[in-house]
Amino acid sequence: MPSLDRLLDYWLSHGVEGVVVNASTGEGPLMRGEEKSEVLRYVVERVGGRALVTAGTGSPSTEVAVGLTRTAEDLGADAALVASPWFYKPSGEEVAQFFIDVASSTDLPIVLYNVPKFTGYSFTPNVVQRVSEECSNIVALKDSTGSPGYMAEVLSLCGSRVSCLSGSADMVLPGLMLGGRGAVVAIGNVVPGVVSRLIAAFRDGSWTEAAEMQRVASRVNSVLVRGLPQVAAIKEALHQMGFDPGPPRRPLLPLGEEGREKVEALLQSLKPFLT
Numbered sequence: 001m002p003s004l005d006r007l008l009d010y011w012l013s014h015g016v017e018g019v020v021v022n023a024s025t026g027e028g029p030l031m032r033g034e035e036k037s038e039v040l041r042y043v044v045e046r047v048g049g050r051a052l053v054t055a056g057t058g059s060p061s062t063e064v065a066v067g068l069t070r071t072a073e074d075l076g077a078d079a080a081l082v083a084s085p086w087f088y089k090p091s092g093e094e095v096a097q098f099f100i101d102v103a104s105s106t107d108l109p110i111v112l113y114n115v116p117k118f119t120g121y122s123f124t125p126n127v128v129q130r131v132s133e134e135c136s137n138i139v140a141l142k143d144s145t146g147s148p149g150y151m152a153e154v155l156s157l158c159g160s161r162v163s164c165l166s167g168s169a170d171m172v173l174p175g176l177m178l179g180g181r182g183a184v185v186a187i188g189n190v191v192p193g194v195v196s197r198l199i200a201a202f203r204d205g206s207w208t209e210a211a212e213m214q215r216v217a218s219r220v221n222s223v224l225v226r227g228l229p230q231v232a233a234i235k236e237a238l239h240q241m242g243f244d245p246g247p248p249r250r251p252l253l254p255l256g257e258e259g260r261e262k263v264e265a266l267l268q269s270l271k272p273f274l275t
Helices: 002-013 031-049 060-076 092-104 125-134 148-161 167-178 190-204 207-224 230-240 257-269
Strands: 019-022 052-056 081-085 110-114 138-143 162-166
Touching: 002 019, 002 257, 019 031, 031 052, 031 060, 031 162, 052 060, 060 081, 060 092, 081 092, 081 138, 092 110, 092 125, 092 138, 125 148, 138 148, 148 167, 162 167, 167 190, 167 207, 190 207, 207 230, 207 257, 230 257
Parallel strands: 019 052, 052 081, 081 110, 110 138, 138 162
Antiparallel strands: none
16 A cells, blocks of 8 residues: 555654544545455554554444444554444434443543534533543543534543543644643644644643644645535645545545645645645
8 A cells, every 4th residue: 555655654754643544534434344444454554553543433333333443453453533423313312322332342442523514413521521431441532523612611521531632623722722632633634744743832832833833724724624625625635745645435526626726725835834
């Protein structure tokens, strides 16, 4: 997988502390089970302990999510990122029981994933509190709500028991200031150095640099995630940067000419941050 090798080298060389395999931007919901296993196995072997490897194992089905999570554990993943079920909109009790069932099936650390953009709903901070109290291996939340209030409430209810990770690039610095521990964001595929520098600057108390990197991150996010179809835009950006991410999987389509031009203009403005 030479294309994947180049991407892994690019991300790791720019200071990322972990990679997520088979999740949203990686088109996990569009992949067959055997493909997910093949890619995860390869990344675990290729990364070789240089960064954490988290497997996306969410599914609308509890049975499938349990199976994917157990497979991820068998293949050597460090953690599992589990999105709440989609298509049907489950009740809070159903979401809580889903997470408890998945977490109880494995010894892997579990990262809950609240991503209303893709599931169509947001589960409440009380769900996070309940399931993390019941299952000690539920250790983190990827919060893609984009709401500072949501993360603040989770941190208030759960304290240090749950590490909050910003799932929205606009929320990286605000999340850290609230007490979050890091970020897992789509733009990290394109500008990993910006995200890494932002987090490092915050940890070092370099507030001016942290703020500058947040402004850059938000500008990238406004084009690649909020302004254009996310998967197609990320892939187009990587393609223009000289990588070979392949086309989006159907039913997703590549960007049209106007979208490609927007990506090109963005990358031109980002040259100082892409070296």
